[in-house]
Amino acid sequence: MAVERPTTNLPQPTSEAGTDPIIIPDAARSDELLQPFGMEEHPQGGFHGLLEVIPTKADYVLDLIRANSLWPLLSGLSCCAIEMMSTATSVNDIDRFGMFPFRASPRQADVLIVAGTLTTKMAGPLVRLWEQMPEPKWCVAMGTCTTSGGRFKRSYSVVQGVDRVMPVDVYVPGCPPRPEGLIYGMMKLHELVKQRRGEWSTYVDRGPQRTRWEGDVR
Amino acid sequence: MTKTDPEVRIPDPIELDRLEEDRLRAVAGLTPLHAGSGEYAGFDQVGIPDRPPQTEREREVYSLDEGEMLINMGPQHPSTHGVMRLVVKVRGEIVVDIDPVLGYLHRGIEKLCENATYTTVLTYVDPMDYLSTMHNEHAPAIAFEKLYGIRPPRRAEYIRALVVELNRVFSHGLMMGFLALDMGGLTPILYAFINRDEIVDMLSAISGQRMLFNFFRVGGVNFDTNDEFLSRLGTWRSHVLTNIEMNEHMITDNEIFRSRTIGMGTLSGADAISLGVTGPNLRASGVPFDIRKAHPYSIYNELEFDVITQQGGDSYARYLQRIAEIKQSIHLIDQIIDKMPHGPVQAQVPGIIRPRPGRAYAAVESPRGLYSVYSISDGGPTPYRFRMRDPSFISLQAMPKLMPGRLVADTMAIMASLDPVMGGVDK
Amino acid sequence: MRLLTERLGADLRDLWTDEDTVEFAIDGDRNVEVLTLLRDDEELAFFMLADEAAVDYGVDAHFEVVYHLFSWKHPAWLRVRARVDRSDPRIPTVTHLWEGATFHEREMYDMMGIVFTGNRDLRRIYMSPDYRSFPQRRDFVLPDDAADSPAHGVNPLERPETWDLSRFRDAPAVTFPPSSERDDAPAESVTGGETLADKSRPR
Numbered sequence: 001m002a003v004e005r006p007t008t009n010l011p012q013p014t015s016e017a018g019t020d021p022i023i024i025p026d027a028a029r030s031d032e033l034l035q036p037f038g039m040e041e042h043p044q045g046g047f048h049g050l051l052e053v054i055p056t057k058a059d060y061v062l063d064l065i066r067a068n069s070l071w072p073l074l075s076g077l078s079c080c081a082i083e084m085m086s087t088a089t090s091v092n093d094i095d096r097f098g099m100f101p102f103r104a105s106p107r108q109a110d111v112l113i114v115a116g117t118l119t120t121k122m123a124g125p126l127v128r129l130w131e132q133m134p135e136p137k138w139c140v141a142m143g144t145c146t147t148s149g150g151r152f153k154r155s156y157s158v159v160q161g162v163d164r165v166m167p168v169d170v171y172v173p174g175c176p177p178r179p180e181g182l183i184y185g186m187m188k189l190h191e192l193v194k195q196r197r198g199e200w201s202t203y204v205d206r207g208p209q210r211t212r213w214e215g216d217v218r
Numbered sequence: 219m220t221k222t223d224p225e226v227r228i229p230d231p232i233e234l235d236r237l238e239e240d241r242l243r244a245v246a247g248l249t250p251l252h253a254g255s256g257e258y259a260g261f262d263q264v265g266i267p268d269r270p271p272q273t274e275r276e277r278e279v280y281s282l283d284e285g286e287m288l289i290n291m292g293p294q295h296p297s298t299h300g301v302m303r304l305v306v307k308v309r310g311e312i313v314v315d316i317d318p319v320l321g322y323l324h325r326g327i328e329k330l331c332e333n334a335t336y337t338t339v340l341t342y343v344d345p346m347d348y349l350s351t352m353h354n355e356h357a358p359a360i361a362f363e364k365l366y367g368i369r370p371p372r373r374a375e376y377i378r379a380l381v382v383e384l385n386r387v388f389s390h391g392l393m394m395g396f397l398a399l400d401m402g403g404l405t406p407i408l409y410a411f412i413n414r415d416e417i418v419d420m421l422s423a424i425s426g427q428r429m430l431f432n433f434f435r436v437g438g439v440n441f442d443t444n445d446e447f448l449s450r451l452g453t454w455r456s457h458v459l460t461n462i463e464m465n466e467h468m469i470t471d472n473e474i475f476r477s478r479t480i481g482m483g484t485l486s487g488a489d490a491i492s493l494g495v496t497g498p499n500l501r502a503s504g505v506p507f508d509i510r511k512a513h514p515y516s517i518y519n520e521l522e523f524d525v526i527t528q529q530g531g532d533s534y535a536r537y538l539q540r541i542a543e544i545k546q547s548i549h550l551i552d553q554i555i556d557k558m559p560h561g562p563v564q565a566q567v568p569g570i571i572r573p574r575p576g577r578a579y580a581a582v583e584s585p586r587g588l589y590s591v592y593s594i595s596d597g598g599p600t601p602y603r604f605r606m607r608d609p610s611f612i613s614l615q616a617m618p619k620l621m622p623g624r625l626v627a628d629t630m631a632i633m634a635s636l637d638p639v640m641g642g643v644d645k
Numbered sequence: 646m647r648l649l650t651e652r653l654g655a656d657l658r659d660l661w662t663d664e665d666t667v668e669f670a671i672d673g674d675r676n677v678e679v680l681t682l683l684r685d686d687e688e689l690a691f692f693m694l695a696d697e698a699a700v701d702y703g704v705d706a707h708f709e710v711v712y713h714l715f716s717w718k719h720p721a722w723l724r725v726r727a728r729v730d731r732s733d734p735r736i737p738t739v740t741h742l743w744e745g746a747t748f749h750e751r752e753m754y755d756m757m758g759i760v761f762t763g764n765r766d767l768r769r770i771y772m773s774p775d776y777r778s779f780p781q782r783r784d785f786v787l788p789d790d791a792a793d794s795p796a797h798g799v800n801p802l803e804r805p806e807t808w809d810l811s812r813f814r815d816a817p818a819v820t821f822p823p824s825s826e827r828d829d830a831p832a833e834s835v836t837g838g839e840t841l842a843d844k845s846r847p848r
Contacts, residue, residue: 075294077301078323078641079348079429086418089411104296117345119644121773122301122322125293151342154333155326156780157772176429272774275766321771328756329781364663491693494745507693512715513665513722579666579713579722581695592698592711607696611752612745644771 037064038191060194066110066136067193069098070186073109075129077116080143083176084115092179097186106132111189112166115176117145117152118159130166138198140185141168144175151175167199279317285309289626293322299396299633300640302614306621306629313621313629318614323644331604335570336362336436339604344430347608347642349392352378352385353584354642355434357591357606360515360580362436365573365595373561374438375517380554381421381433382582383547388414389585390498390540390547391462393637397537398469400634401478409465413458420450436571438564451555458548466541479533483620483632486531493619494612497587499636502539503531509583521553533635540637543585570599586610586637608642659726668724673710673736676727680739683714683723691716691723694739697749699757701783707731708759712739729759738764756781 037060076084087094088102103109106129118126130139141162144150149160162168169192172185192198271277282288286309293301301322307315327346331339339362343354356378363370370378388410395410418428423446425433433440469475485495487505500507506525510518526542528535573595581590587609596602613636620636621629659670671679683691691714700709708729713722729736738761739746750761751770758779761767769776778785 073294074296079345081300082348083429085407086411086415089408089415091412091415116300117323117325119322119324121324121771122293125322129294151345152325152327152330155330156785157324157326178428273764273766273768276768321769321773324771326780329785492744494694494743494749512717513720577668577724579696579724581722588695590696590713592696592713594700603698603700605696605698605700607698611748615745615748 038194063194063196067190070110070138070189070193071101071103071108072099073106073112073129073133074102074104075112075114075126077114077118077122078145080115080145080176083179084113084142084182087179087182092183094183094186097183097190099186106130107134109133110136111138111140113140113142113182114146114162114168115142117143117150118162118165119157120159121157123159123165126162127165135200136193136198137200138169138189138193139166139200140170140172140189142172142174142182142185143177144173147171147173169197169199276317279305279307279315282307283309286314291629299638300643302638302640302643304617304629306626308626311625313624313626316618316621316629318617320611320614320640321644323640325645327645328604328606331601333600335599336573336601337569337571339601340434340436341430341432343606344432345641346606346645347584347586347589347610347639348430349389349639350385350585350589351429351431352382352433353582353589354606355431356382356516357580357582357589358593358604359434359436360582361578361591361593362571362573362601364578364580365576365593366436366567366571367573368437368565368567370438370565371562372517372559373442374563374565376554376558377439377443377563378434379517379521380551380558381424381431381439383550383554384417384421386547386585387458387544387551388417390544391465393540393585393634394465394469394537396637397479397533397631397634398475400630401475403469403472403475406465406469409461409468413461413465416450416454420447420454423447423450435564435567437567438562440564442563455548455551459545462541462544470538470541476534478628478631479537479635482533482624482628483635484530484532485616485620489619490531490616493615495587495616495636496612497583497585497609498539498543499536499587499613499616501526502528502535504529509581509588513581515580515582520557521550523550533632536635536637540585572597572599584609586639586642587613589642606645608645610636610638610640610642611645614638614643662721665720666722666724667719668726670709670726670728673727673729676710676712676725677737677739677742679725680712680714680742683725684742688718689716690718694743694746695722697739697746697753699753699759699781701757701781704731704784708734708757710736710753710759734759735762736760737762740764755779758782 076082086092088099094100099111106112110133112130112133114126130137139162141147145152145158146162146168149155149158152158153160159165170185170189172182174181177185271280280288286307289306289308291304291306293303303319303322305317305319306313307317325345327342331342334342340355340358343358344351346354359370359378391410391413392407395407398406421431421433422428424441424443425431426441427433485493485499485503487500487503490500490503491505495503496507504527506527508525509515510523511525523546526539526546528539528542575595575597577592577594579590579592581588583589588607589609590607592603592605592607593601594603616636617633620632624632659668661668683689693715694712695715696711696713698711698713700711702709708731710727710729712725712727714725715722727736734757736759738750740750740761740763747764747766748770750764751767753759754761754767755769755771755776756779768774772780
């Protein structure tokens with residue numbers, strides 16, 4: 001039987017912006033006007049023509065919109081969840097970055113911050129959540145438990161890093177990471193979003209990353 | 219309009235991957251992976267129930283009468299207690315029975331501790347009940363000191379009591395915030411987190427860590443108080459009572475809060491003892507059981523305080539009990555600061571201690587109840603058996619008693635008033 | 646606490662007292678009678694079950710189910726150790742005495758495989774319901790994580806034959822600031838010998 005993978009409907013970077021603009025740019029020149037946004041090397045940068053302002057900059061604006069209003073999914077599993085909540089509340093506030101609404105439903109969320117230890121029992125529901133999130137979606141592995149198993153390295157029921165089950169964009173180390181650390185991770189994620197370097201679009205299921213023994217659960 | 223053929227079923231993308239993997243394995247001559255239910259729960263267990271009931275109680279919960287329905291409040295839900303799954307049997311909107319499914323955060327800490335030296339064990343127990351980390355470390359520290367046969371210096375005991383009471387203050391404050399959050403109030407949690415951030419910055423000045431403080435050692439504590447800690451303590455102490463009262467006034471006389479908590483989840487004292495509920499939940503049901511008074515440990519017999527109880531045993535009483543305990547803890551902190559002696563903060567113990575063979579049991583009063591550690595030593599550098607009894611785990615047994623008869627929306631409110639922390643529940 | 650010997654004389658074994666604990670051992674089959682007596686007797690009145698734990702003493706030895714009880718009338722914790730055979734690990738349940746024992750017993754079943762006869766809800770609580778092993782037994786050992794990775798041995802740090810231990814033996818005693826910034830003569834290398842740390846290092 002034919003197995004069809006669902007295709008994404010994400011608008012790809014437009015290539016019809018390659019018409020000659022009024023100002024003829026050098027293709028290798030970086031765009032100074034975009035420098036405050038960190039996007040001077042954007043593939044669509046460098047064009048400042050009058051007619052091309054709106055269509056070419058729609059992609060930047062789209063990326064900016066995505067970056068500045070990433071809605072996280074409430075996926076606090078363990079201690080890192082408390083630090084994530086602490087990042088979300090008054091003293092360290094990620095509302096200023098647009099991440100105020102922690103959505104309860106995965107259908108409305110952009111970024112899955114896996115905060116806390118992932119166990120083998122929870123791995124199933126968590127991957128189900130990830131699959132339910134509509135694209136574009138990003139994943140942040142917060143804390144050492146999600147990066148590599150952390151302090152539970154030899155445990156029989158802890159998944160040694162959430163990248164064994166889903167693609168991760170940003171790893172934030174720490175046990176738990178300070179709120180400032182998580183905010184730094186979010187800034188890195190903003191860069192990824194603006195440069196379209198997310199992992200979800202390029203994820204290939206490589207299968208289990210080590211030999212599976214009989215009765216093995218990790 | 220395209221006609222959808224009801225005979226053709228479009229498989230779920232998850233199933234497509236699994237079918238493809240099974241097809242490839244069949245081509246390669248291997249057995250299919252997904253024939254039976256796998257070790258990963260969740261993918262295969264999508265229905266309730268997905269396998270025949272194994273026990274009497276399961277049969278009782280999962281058999282449906284006329285008009286009843288099973289709802290899964292899954293491991294990820296907006297109520298922020300962590301990952302717990304509640305299978306709720308409802309008739310309409312009224313809960314008839316519930317079955318909590320735990321283990322989504324089981325990290326195997328007890329087994330890990332059997333291969334760790336005694337000092338390392340004190341770091342492994344931190345993330346159990348992650349909102350009351352100091353209590354998690356206090357009980358094993360006392361147990362190992364009993365095994366080793368030493369007592370920590372008095373200043374160490376006083377510092378321990380100080381940080382333990384600070385931990386209790388912010389843990390109860392967070393419970394107040396979470397209780398309001400589960401009912402939809404978004405402001406008290408912010409105030410609770412401001413309070414927590416202040417205390418946690420203070421504790422990070424003394425222990426170096428914001429949350430999973432690795433502060434206790436066998437024989438004392440790791441660091442002495444320093445200037446930053448004391449100045450933050452003074453600043454915090456000067457405005458904490460006003461902050462708590464501000465938070466309290468916002469919630470306690472709130473009509474919505476009162477109507478949602480008064481009379482909800484009433485637990486009688488005898489039931490609570492039989493169920494093993496301890497701590498503020500038990501004291502709110504009228505039983506004056508406080509480990510600090512009943513079986514004093516550390517320096518609690520030198521401090522003056524009363525055991526507070528409430529009458530009623532409902533969610534409102536549990537909430538009031540915690541506010542009263544916050545104020546009691548602040549009073550205790552004042553006494554500790556007055557009475558703190560000078561001296562060393564850690565007894566001279568070798569890096570890897572080898573206590574004599576024996577058994578030790580130590581219980582402390584954590585913000586959730588009786589937190590105890592039972593440890594067996596065989597003379598080697600690692601404990602032979604390290605067992606922690608977590609109060610949230612046992613308090614969750616009260617839920618099938620409290621929730622039937624209430625509406626679905628009350629389940630979260632009642633659970634929040636019991637204040638479980640899933641790290642401790644699942645170890 | 647000498648009341649115990651007079652009430653339970655027949656069942657008591659290994660009575661042991663410490664400043665804050667009284668402990669004794671019993672046979673697994675007698676646990677219900679003993680605990681009922683402890684709970685209902687007016688002078689003993691151990692009304693609260695504080696903890697119920699299981700201990701595995703090894704592959705050749707037995708299990709133990711350990712109950713910790715508390716009473717207002719006695720200042721010490723009471724520890725009751727009930728011995729359970731390893732070949733047939735069954736013991737009667739105490740859920741009819743204390744309902745809060747249900748989760749304790751489920752956990753003990755899940756982790757050690759001890760079956761509590763009479764428990765209405767004996768199923769796995771921490772692991773998945775179809776998990777096949779009992780993690781906290783002494784013979785439950787997991788293979789090392791790195792050793793069974795398909796990439797094991799690629800990284801030279803995972804291959805002991807590539808380790809150059811001479812860089813530790815010949816190193817100077819002080820390594821900071823870096824040698825390019827140091828202006829004094831390099832210290833003599835410390836020869837390795839046996840120190841106290843070696844004696845207390847776990848083998």
